[in-house]
Amino acid sequence: MYKIDCDVCVVGGGPAGLAAAISAKQNGAENVLIVERDEALGGILQQCIHPGFGLKLFNEELTGPEYYGRFVIVAKELGVKTLLNSMVLEVGEESVICINSEHGVCEISAKSIILAMGCRERTRANIMIPGTRPAGVYTAGTAQRLINRQNEMVGKKVVILGSGDIGMIMARRMTLEGAKVEAVVEIMDYLAGLTRNRVQCLDDFGIPLLLSHTVVNIKGNDRVESVVIAEVDENKKPIMSTAREIECDTLLLSVGLIPENELTGKANIEISPVTKGPKVNQYMQTSIKSIFACGNVVHVNDLVDNVSAESKKAGAAAALYAQKKLKSKAAITVETGENVRYVCPQTVIPADEKVDLYFRVMKPQKNVIITVTDGDNTLLTRKAIKVNPGEMEKATVSVKDISSLKVSVKEA
Amino acid sequence: MKADVLVIGAGAVGTAITRELTKYRLNVICVDKREDVGGDCSKSNSAIIHTGYDAKPGSLESELVVAANPQYDKLTADLDIPFKRIGAILPAITDEQFAQLPEIKEKALKNRVYDVQYLSKEQILAIEPNINPEVKGGLFIPRESIIDPFIYVVAMAENAVANGAKFMLNTEVTGIRKDGDRVIGAETTNGYIEADYIVNAAGLFCDEIANMVGKFDYTVVPRKGQFYILDKNTGCKVNHIVLPIPTKITKGKLMTPTIDGNMLVGPTAEDLPDKYDKSTTTEGLDSIRADVQKLIPGVMLQDTITQFSGLRPNRNPEGLNIDVYDDVKHYVNLSGVRSTGLTNSISVGAYVANLLREIGLKMEFKDDFIEKRKGIVCIRELSREEQHKKILENPLYGNIVCRCESVTEGEIVDAIHSPIPATTVDAIKRRLRAGMGRCQGGFCGPKVIEILARELKVDPKEIRKNNSKSYMVCGKVK
Known part of the structure; x- marks a missing residue:
């Protein structure tokens, strides 16, 4: 060796x-x-x-x-x-x-x-989209590689599931390459990616964004022939009476x-x-x-x-x-408070320095106060007009002599 | 083109018959309309080599399956096919199921499967801790085994090729010519093939071939089976094939390790009119969840890396049939070779060869039949020293293309230039597992297209996922 x-x-x-x-x-x-x-x-x-x-x-x-x-x-x-x-x-x-x-x-x-x-x-199988298994179902990143590194066009009529950043960027890219992007379909009632990408990649190109919708079936034995989309209820279950079929040859997935x-x-x-x-x-x-x-x-x-x-x-x-x-030295575990899904780093070693705590919220919220506390001692409070699971937040705090650390997001 | 025997269908059964016939001095051609061997039922099933313990006693199916099982140790060793005798457990969860155990054991005896054993609750939970703790007891069937069904068909076909058989893929039979009451050849999309004898092993499409010779006594009724495949790292696994106690209506849904260490969960059993409908459905997948949770309450279906469905070529009227006819001479018709087809293919091969002899085919033993076949080297399974040596021999073995399953460019190139060439993305996947891991081809897919195009000397837009209309890319960017 x-x-x-x-x-x-x-x-x-x-x-x-x-x-x-x-x-x-x-x-x-x-x-x-x-x-x-x-x-x-x-x-x-x-x-x-x-x-x-x-x-x-x-x-x-x-x-x-x-x-x-x-x-x-x-x-x-x-x-x-x-x-x-x-x-x-x-x-x-x-x-x-x-x-x-x-x-x-x-x-x-x-x-x-x-x-x-x-x-x-994440793949089609991770989110268990039923239907056939034809060619033409790609993750957005795979399609991006084929198009931008291998110069191969993946399809001409496209539906994109998921409003993640790569999905929206690929909606624009496919459009610029002459494909017709029929819709970007998002199961949540909010955008998964950055707002600026919605504006620059979808709105500017007139690509419809369908929130609270998902793909419920893929059709075509050889190559994708169509996908069926439907609205979802508050539990993310498809409402089949709203189902409609969109003819396309490609389904791109930007689902995490x-x-x-x-x-x-x-x-x-x-x-x-x-x-x-x-x-x-x-x-x-x-x-x-x-x-x-x-x-x-x-x-x-x-x-x-x-x-x-x-x-x-x-x-x-x-x-x-x-x-x-x-x-x-011994580390303390950073706790996740109200509306905080995770904080990275997960542990902090107390030291005479400032630490950036990156975190994501669980659900979108408007007019909030972000706080970082050490027991009763508040290390930081900051107002934010809105928070969104798709956009990571940062709080920088001094961690000298702390004995605990908790990040919370509450309504102002 | 001329053959002593023309075999229609290159699934597990067709390739096994073809290989068996190459043990004799015969010119054998096997045709299939698909782009690869094993492209239909043989690729989407539970990948189990059955014992036949639950077959209908006295049936041809029982005879063939029971005779097949013991052959797999030698066969898989000779042909370099991944195979493991892991055994099956039938846990009785309810008292009612527990009461059924003696009957199941008796049926096994009638099928001459004598090694079925009773296991106590404690014994079952000791060897299979994830089984429902409500279990009352159960049966153990030691010779139920798992196999790589893709490699099985490829290996049988490659060995047949080494022994002189010819495979013609992308070749659909469109008509059968007769001279009086005997068949004399087949019209195909690749020209006419003159044949002294014809064997119909067309699986899902065997009724259509039968119609071509004027037989209309049965129809194929595809029975769909949907499955989940779970990640190798899923938190709840089983070590054996865990089978439910069958009800009158269905054999039920099982959970088993695959030969590569994933978990396979399913199948459903849905009779359909459409031979091409291999879709999965929410209802079907949900029904698997509900049923398997009774056996393995902790099963983590959220760890699924794919879901698929296969079609069993059932027939109406039911039953495995291997027929010869007085009014259609020089012709053998197979039908109803369903769930147990993968297992019994090896005995079907011998059975059909003998039947051909009985109906007049002149069969002389060959002295130089090659018994062994070596598959493509599997780099991920070698020791570090062996890997090092292999890479120095061929640098392409040092270039990993599929990250999830550690498949190298060297192996992909080998598969493309193998005796039954892998010419599509799915053919590569089935032989090597590139694209079968947790990213499902997200990373390796584009590279596999590139390598296929380079080795086959075609434009990437000519590369297919499987059959002729399943293009992967549609041309260059602007």
Whole structure:
């Protein structure tokens, strides 16, 4: 077997892995290696040719390739090493095993490891759409890859299920390529993705958005011939009397993302049942001290800018760990209060520093007060005009001498 | 084109007959209208090799299934087919079911299945802790087994090819020519095939072939079975095939591990008029949930990675029939080869070969029959050292295309250039599991299209999911 030694090994060369590797290097790790399964760095951003990235981080509107391109340049300048076309098969406390065509099975030993594998899309089967199983049912991301990286058009008459960001972006992309997008269908009574995407991708192109609707049947034995959609009641059950058939050759699904944690699970790292990603502290450290995680593998983000910020922390902490400079102290569990589905990080080690608490609400709410408390002591209150499960919120608090931490969202 | 024997249908039964005939000095052609072998019933079933314990005693089906089961140890070893004898448990949950156990055991004896054992409640819960704790006791049928049904058909076909048989796929029989009262050949979408003998193993479509020779004594009544496949990581698993005690109406719904470690839950049994209706329905899937929860209360159907349905080629009037006729000579007709067809295919092969001999086919043993077949190397199952060695031999084995099931580009290329070439996305999936994991082809699908197009030297828009109209992409972007 081919052996490689490094200080910090980063699994995944997408936006999370790139930002983490750069930060590890900047924080004193000498030998930083990114292992990436694709033929190039950039991850899913390689196929995100639309603009909208970097507004927070660079104050500019960049395309996906422009955004990660900036990180690739810095990583190269700093001397981050990469192993491309390499699939990681196993992660241990201080080892990573991957295979590639050039070297065969590679055994990488590392002082710390950063997991940055990203996420995958939920499928038709996950949401159990009944009907036939013809060609022409794609997840939105798969269609995006075919169109933007392989130059292959997936269909001409399209229905999109799910108003996630990728779904809306693909509605626009398909329209620009001459396809007719019949409708974007969303089971919830609110938008799953960002409002700006609804405006720029649907409204501007006259694509109808049908809230409280779902696909109840797929027809066609060979290729999709039509889908049947229906309105749903308050329990999300289809009202069959409202069913109508839409002729189409393609059904795209944008029905959610799941952190890709096969390796994490196999490494026996503790996984949150809510985020489906590893539980981490504010240093993005997992339940195995030498292993850190960042980006969508931890929890699904809606903005890459947040991923980069979070990954920077993971990289810095992993570098300190590799230099034996990261102190390990008892952590407290962050509690989820009213209308809070999850908070990431799940645990916080009290320290003289400020911590960004990223969280998502359970249901949409208007005119709210966000509070972070330590018992009776309020650490932060902030008003918000509206909160939405599709848009991640952030609360930054000082965690010096805290003994508990709870995030709540209440009506003002 | 000319054959001593033309076999119509390349499912489990057709390929088994074809392979059996290659043990003799015969020129055998097997045709199928689909793009791949095993493309219909043989690919969507419960993937169980039955013992025949519950067959109708004295029936041909009983005889064939009971004779088939013991053959699978050697056969699967010879042909490199994944197979496990995991055994089946029939738990009696209610007192009424418990009272039925002696009768079931007696029926097994009548079918000459002598190794059925009684298990106490404690014994059942010890080996299968997820079974309903209300269980009163049950039966254990040790030789009920699981197999890879896709590889089974491919392996049988490949071995037949190695022994001289010819497979013609995408070849639909449109008519059968007769000379007086005997058949002499078949018109197909790929030209006329002159044949001394013809075997109808067309499964779901066997009545249509029978009509072509002038037989109208039965019709195929497809019986749909819907299934769930659960993720390998689902929190509630079983180690054996867990079968319900049958009622008068139905054999009921089971839960079993698949050969690859997923859980298979189902099937429904719905008689349909449409031979092409392989849709799943909310009602069907809900009925599986309701029934299986009685057996395995903790079953986590939310961990499903896919749902599918298959059609059993039942017939009316019912029953497995293998017929020869006085007024249609040189012709064998198979019908009603239904749920047990995968299991009994191996005995059907021998049975049909003998029947052909009886109706006059000259059959001389071959001295050079090749008994063994080796499948495509499965990289994920090798040790790290072996993987390393393989990748250095062929770098394509180092390029993982399907992340969920760890399938490499090398294996995909091997499948495309195998004796029964995999030329569609589904054919690749069935042989290698690329696209069969939890992302259901989301990641590997586009790459598989690319590799297929490259290896077959066609444009990606020519690549199909399965049959000719199931295109994956429709041309280049602007």
